[in-house]
Amino acid sequence: MSMKRILLLTDFSENALLAAKQVALCTTAWKTEQVIVYHTYNSVTIVNNEPIVVVNDEVKEAKENELNAWLELIKPLFPPQVALSHRMEDVDLPIGVNDICKSEFIDLVALGITGQTGFAKILVGSNAITLMDICNKPMLIVSHKVDPAVPKHVLATTDLKEVDRKLSLFNLDQVLDAFSAQLYVLNVAKRESSAADLAQELKHLHERLDKYKPIYDYISHDDITMGIAEYAKEKHIDLILSFHKKQGLLASLFKTSISKKMAWNGAANLLVIPMDKS
Numbered sequence: 001m002s003m004k005r006i007l008l009l010t011d012f013s014e015n016a017l018l019a020a021k022q023v024a025l026c027t028t029a030w031k032t033e034q035v036i037v038y039h040t041y042n043s044v045t046i047v048n049n050e051p052i053v054v055v056n057d058e059v060k061e062a063k064e065n066e067l068n069a070w071l072e073l074i075k076p077l078f079p080p081q082v083a084l085s086h087r088m089e090d091v092d093l094p095i096g097v098n099d100i101c102k103s104e105f106i107d108l109v110a111l112g113i114t115g116q117t118g119f120a121k122i123l124v125g126s127n128a129i130t131l132m133d134i135c136n137k138p139m140l141i142v143s144h145k146v147d148p149a150v151p152k153h154v155l156a157t158t159d160l161k162e163v164d165r166k167l168s169l170f171n172l173d174q175v176l177d178a179f180s181a182q183l184y185v186l187n188v189a190k191r192e193s194s195a196a197d198l199a200q201e202l203k204h205l206h207e208r209l210d211k212y213k214p215i216y217d218y219i220s221h222d223d224i225t226m227g228i229a230e231y232a233k234e235k236h237i238d239l240i241l242s243f244h245k246k247q248g249l250l251a252s253l254f255k256t257s258i259s260k261k262m263a264w265n266g267a268a269n270l271l272v273i274p275m276d277k278s
Helices: 014-032 057-077 094-101 119-133 164-170 195-212 225-236 250-252 258-265
Strands: 006-009 034-041 044-047 050-051 083-090 107-112 139-143 153-158 182-189 217-220 240-244 271-273
Touching: 006 014, 006 094, 014 034, 014 057, 014 107, 014 139, 034 057, 034 094, 057 083, 094 119, 139 217, 153 225, 164 195, 164 271, 182 195, 182 225
Parallel strands: 006 034, 006 107, 034 083, 107 139, 153 182, 153 240, 182 217, 240 271
Antiparallel strands: 044 050, 139 271
């Protein structure tokens, strides 16, 4: 498993540019061959149950010009061996991303996200948050609070559940060996499992991770997200690995997963690894 083909999402914002810079810095270590820059829009919106065309040919042409200009802007960031291409589609972003991931054999989806609050959060961030539940590929969510750099301090959090399965989903060499990074493993397990279960999960954890010579730590914080963010700051973490389980619509209305909260918090860049392959 490698990061040979990367899908870079753009809305032409500063945050998208940060994501481009971050991806560009990683391409050599990842031996990336192709980066596809992807922009989506919706030409039709529904108002009072009537479809209204909001993107006509003129607007579409302006968007194409904007995409071409953005491509010229980011081209110098990438090493010459990386082929840059672009695509623009009239489609809902999550649907478009899933389709292109399949058709182009994408290894990683990268995007910028802004830590917004309230209504702005719904508008700006909902795409990233929806994508987490839909996308079957690892997602690199680049925080607006982090200066782009090759990751040197990588944090994996564990709740000591399904350790073996999670760690079989993603080859950590792609991050730890590729960047010669130090791994921190933070145990955030609540004490609800039996001692025997925890012992078994810890055994799996050490079997899988000890070869990386990680630093193991434990926190018990009422607000796990805050606890992780504080720890990340203290240890100068620049990449957090997060295993994400899809939530059904009802569940996601009442419960926000740790990975979603971490994305908002923006303490570090986030590599979201999907646990459900559909």
